[in-house]
Amino acid sequence: MQHHEVDIDPFVAGDTDRLTAGEVLSGYLHARAGDFLRGLRMYGESGSDTAAAEAAARTLRGAARRIGGGLHTYRPLLDPAWADQLRTELGWLSGTLAQEHACTSRLHRLLGALARLSGATAASAAPVSRSEDRPEGAPPGTLTVGASRAGALLDRQLTLARTRAHSAALQALGSSRFHAVADAVAVLASEVPLGPLAAAPAVEVMAEPGELTARQLLDAVAALPLARAAHPYNAEALVHGLATASEGEAQDAPWHQVRQLLRLHRYGQEVWCAGGAPDPMLLGAGQALDRHRDAAEAAAAAANAARTPRIAPATAYALGVLHADQRLEVEAARFAFQQVWQQMPMAASAP
Amino acid sequence: MQHHEVDIDPFVAGDTDRLTAGEVLSGYLHARAGDFLRGLRMYGESGSDTAAAEAAARTLRGAARRIGGGLHTYRPLLDPAWADQLRTELGWLSGTLAQEHACTSRLHRLLGALARLSGATAASAAPVSRSEDRPEGAPPGTLTVGASRAGALLDRQLTLARTRAHSAALQALGSSRFHAVADAVAVLASEVPLGPLAAAPAVEVMAEPGELTARQLLDAVAALPLARAAHPYNAEALVHGLATASEGEAQDAPWHQVRQLLRLHRYGQEVWCAGGAPDPMLLGAGQALDRHRDAAEAAAAAANAARTPRIAPATAYALGVLHADQRLEVEAARFAFQQVWQQMPMAASAP
Numbered sequence: 001m002q003h004h005e006v007d008i009d010p011f012v013a014g015d016t017d018r019l020t021a022g023e024v025l026s027g028y029l030h031a032r033a034g035d036f037l038r039g040l041r042m043y044g045e046s047g048s049d050t051a052a053a054e055a056a057a058r059t060l061r062g063a064a065r066r067i068g069g070g071l072h073t074y075r076p077l078l079d080p081a082w083a084d085q086l087r088t089e090l091g092w093l094s095g096t097l098a099q100e101h102a103c104t105s106r107l108h109r110l111l112g113a114l115a116r117l118s119g120a121t122a123a124s125a126a127p128v129s130r131s132e133d134r135p136e137g138a139p140p141g142t143l144t145v146g147a148s149r150a151g152a153l154l155d156r157q158l159t160l161a162r163t164r165a166h167s168a169a170l171q172a173l174g175s176s177r178f179h180a181v182a183d184a185v186a187v188l189a190s191e192v193p194l195g196p197l198a199a200a201p202a203v204e205v206m207a208e209p210g211e212l213t214a215r216q217l218l219d220a221v222a223a224l225p226l227a228r229a230a231h232p233y234n235a236e237a238l239v240h241g242l243a244t245a246s247e248g249e250a251q252d253a254p255w256h257q258v259r260q261l262l263r264l265h266r267y268g269q270e271v272w273c274a275g276g277a278p279d280p281m282l283l284g285a286g287q288a289l290d291r292h293r294d295a296a297e298a299a300a301a302a303a304n305a306a307r308t309p310r311i312a313p314a315t316a317y318a319l320g321v322l323h324a325d326q327r328l329e330v331e332a333a334r335f336a337f338q339q340v341w342q343q344m345p346m347a348a349s350a351p
Numbered sequence: 352m353q354h355h356e357v358d359i360d361p362f363v364a365g366d367t368d369r370l371t372a373g374e375v376l377s378g379y380l381h382a383r384a385g386d387f388l389r390g391l392r393m394y395g396e397s398g399s400d401t402a403a404a405e406a407a408a409r410t411l412r413g414a415a416r417r418i419g420g421g422l423h424t425y426r427p428l429l430d431p432a433w434a435d436q437l438r439t440e441l442g443w444l445s446g447t448l449a450q451e452h453a454c455t456s457r458l459h460r461l462l463g464a465l466a467r468l469s470g471a472t473a474a475s476a477a478p479v480s481r482s483e484d485r486p487e488g489a490p491p492g493t494l495t496v497g498a499s500r501a502g503a504l505l506d507r508q509l510t511l512a513r514t515r516a517h518s519a520a521l522q523a524l525g526s527s528r529f530h531a532v533a534d535a536v537a538v539l540a541s542e543v544p545l546g547p548l549a550a551a552p553a554v555e556v557m558a559e560p561g562e563l564t565a566r567q568l569l570d571a572v573a574a575l576p577l578a579r580a581a582h583p584y585n586a587e588a589l590v591h592g593l594a595t596a597s598e599g600e601a602q603d604a605p606w607h608q609v610r611q612l613l614r615l616h617r618y619g620q621e622v623w624c625a626g627g628a629p630d631p632m633l634l635g636a637g638q639a640l641d642r643h644r645d646a647a648e649a650a651a652a653a654a655n656a657a658r659t660p661r662i663a664p665a666t667a668y669a670l671g672v673l674h675a676d677q678r679l680e681v682e683a684a685r686f687a688f689q690q691v692w693q694q695m696p697m698a699a700s701a702p
Binding site: 114116117118119144146147232233235238239240241242243247306311312313314315316317318319320321322323324325328329331332335 | 465467468469470495497498583584586589590591592593594598657662663664665666667668669670671672673674675676679680682683686
């Protein structure tokens, strides 16, 4: 077992070569565990300040995901049973904490889309941005009855879901399960249970685990229908627009998997190249897939709202347009991912 | 007044230089008038053969549009009062005859889209063509209740519209107004009322009228938001997806106008370069705008069907998805037009 102070950063350029793998990995995990504990403290101090609580939850989630990513990628350097167990618990925690924010941003996305779909009247020839900026003098578009009813319905449903997610998060944060995670992370802030391989020089043993994640990512990307995504307006994302929900989900799943592998790969790079700026292409590709996920879930929420009993036909019609609009966003996100990916150096080494 | 036999083609290469403008224009109009009369004869002989009647109507419409185009572009070479009057009547006729076919193809387009939106289940990763071909072994997608009800509703409404259009076309073909047009075209098959300028050599006076149409086309294209159309997934065509119908129509109008000017320009070239193969780029650009018009009208038909009283929410939802899908086709057609247009030699001479 090795020990590093959280605030000591051993990753200054040139030094990394002399460090053991355990020192590099511990340094990263110490720092992220410190972020986690800071997020926890912020959350405790946020009281009724919603914005502060959201920022705290974001810090907690980001730290939990990064620790989990480090444990996943560099498992061969760690006590594997411990790593697997903590990773599972961190996944549960970040998943639980993510729900409330997801409901909020999904509602914003859908209400924004309804406003956009209701259009500005006098500015049809001018570029229409997705923001609410309107050319001076152009009257704002008024929502049709269907659009405003659809908005009210989504507001009710997603606010209810958010309230439930909030309660679930509060309950999770008060649970003994959470306290066990927090204790484990507190230990991690000073001490990482390393395996025997961690004593080897970082330059010798840290490349391979990172490459494994990269290979998994490349394989997953190779399985995507990228050639199709490269062709704009391929109408692929809407192909199950009127079929059952499970068919749409089956189509999205490989993209969601690439999103997660891409994030794991990015976190793995953070360990290895600590302090370096994140690769903007990796970030861009990840953002496209975040948008893909958000749009897919918003489209599902619109379809789900349309199944509410006794809604007016005008409401259902607006929800149908909204669903299709968000599926179009899904397709646009795939196009954007493809555009970024084809320029990535790592794409050239694809199998 | 000059006279040409319908079956004499004076436009063999090298000869055109020695012809007067009147000879060139008369030759073209004689030939198209011959087509018109042939279509009329075919129609009379078609009896209860629907396919033959459709082919006859297509021939009639094509000839009427081309004669009208020639009268429009080369008006300075003709008796202007006669040209304007016949052109108006030909416009009425081809518009009336076009309705039945438009209803049929709109219904096919919408039912095809509903089938596509209901998707094939096992083949989500494979390219999905808009045709009904499915990979072997993949079960065909079954329509959801909403999709099949929407299909039945559209079928009823568009079949009714087609029946009305058919009656209107029959009525038009039996009217004294039509007989006057047919008589005028029969005269045109042998004799064209030329103006004084038509006596000048074709090479001297036929370029300018053609250039005027080309200039109008370039001006109209310059007014289109092409920079926006060049950016895939700009979400422009759906921007009025939930607004009033008139707002969507206002957005489409400049594109419809370019479609008509492009056709006029193409017909003008047919007169001048008779016998030459049509410019494939002009044809491609025109096809993109035909698709734009068809998709815009199909989207409007879906929105219109959704306003039917007492429909089920599931039907309305499916119509909303369908409307958005067709508006996406509108956007895709603009993208396609832009792609073709930027490669056209005439685009380089735009103002």
